[in-house]
Amino acid sequence: MDKPDSLEQLVRENRFTISVVFPLFGAIGFVASAEGFLPETLAFNPLMVIFGTLVMRLPLISGIKPLIDVKSGLAILALTLYAYIIEFIGIQTGFPYGEFSYGVELGPMIYGIPIGLPVFFIPLVLNSVLFISLSEVKGFAKNVFGSLAALLAVDSVLDPAAVSLGIWNYSGGFFYGVPLSNFAGWILSGTISILVLKSALDNGRLSERLENTDYFLDDMVSFVFLWGVVNLYYMNIIPVIVAILFGAVLYRNDRFNLAISELDMV
Known part of the structure; x- marks a missing residue:
């Protein structure tokens, strides 16, 4: 067995902190910011948001790193550019997600778009690809x-x-303030992004890496805790149920029970 590199060792030694503690504190911080419980300098502090997000992304970065070659690297670069372009078009025209705007600056902004957008966008797509790889879908x-x-x-x-936090706003929507056009837009942008990733990555190596790397989906665990708790606070019941279902599948596949058990080792 190869000796883990420094990033992998960092992730393995801090799984509980990264995948549970950070998102829980993030959820508390988001709600406190939205409800006015924090001073203005700390509320939705861009540096804290970016730092916390990057920390929670570490398991995903470590997991995918050995699979990155020239082809997949170019694909990620293309998706980075695509994320900026589709977001810019969306803000300017309302296509494909519907009319929306950012209510909170998620780090440095340019033309109304967070510079750190790829850090938010690409992991959502990659986590979805990894998540479905847990199933028997062939x-x-x-x-x-x-x-x-x-x-x-x-x-x-x-x-x-x-939307509940006011991070971004739509002109209206049937699903907890989110319009149908948003999901239609994700069908378009998501399909393109998934096709790019699936075509660029070696799916055999990806499946093998996922099977042999227990922390690869810890970023998804963070997602469940962070956004599940926020939705629970605002009583967004359906999103809470979906988050619980994600957590149940991850637990059933031994994807975060090991991280939780590390609490006993502290």
């Missing part, structure tokens, strides 16, 4: 469709929480 087309369904479910948890 075949490229079925896998893409399953990944897209997982991504839409992820968005059904994320967007209501973000």
Whole structure:
């Protein structure tokens, strides 16, 4: 067995802190910011948001790092540019997500778009691809469709929480303030992003890495705690149920019970 590199060792030694403590404190911080419990300098502090997000992304970065070659690296670069372009078009025209705007600056902004957008966008897509890989879904087309369904479910948890917090705003919507156009937009942008990732990554190596790396989906665990708790506070019941279902699947596949058990080792 290869000796773990420094990043992998850091993740393994701090799984509980990264995947449970950080998102729980993040949820508390978000709610406290939105409710006016924090001073202005700390409320939705951009540096704290970016730092916390990057910390929670560490398991995903460590997991995918050995699989990155020139082809997949170029694909990630293309998705980075795509994320900026589709977001810029969305803010300017309302296509494809519907009319929306950011109510909170998520780090440095340019033309109304967070510079750190790829740190938020690409992991959502990659986590959805990894999540569906836990199932017995076979075949490229079925896998893409399953990944897209997982991504839409992820968005059904994320967007209501973000709207409740005032992080971004739509002109109105049927699903906890989120319009149908948002989900239609994710079908478009999500399909493109999933196809790019699936085509660029070696799916055999990806599946093997996922099977042999117990912390690979810890970022998804963070997602469940962070946005599940925020939705619970605002009584967004359906998103809470979806978050619980994600957590149940992850638990059933031994994807975060090991992280929780580390509490006894502290």
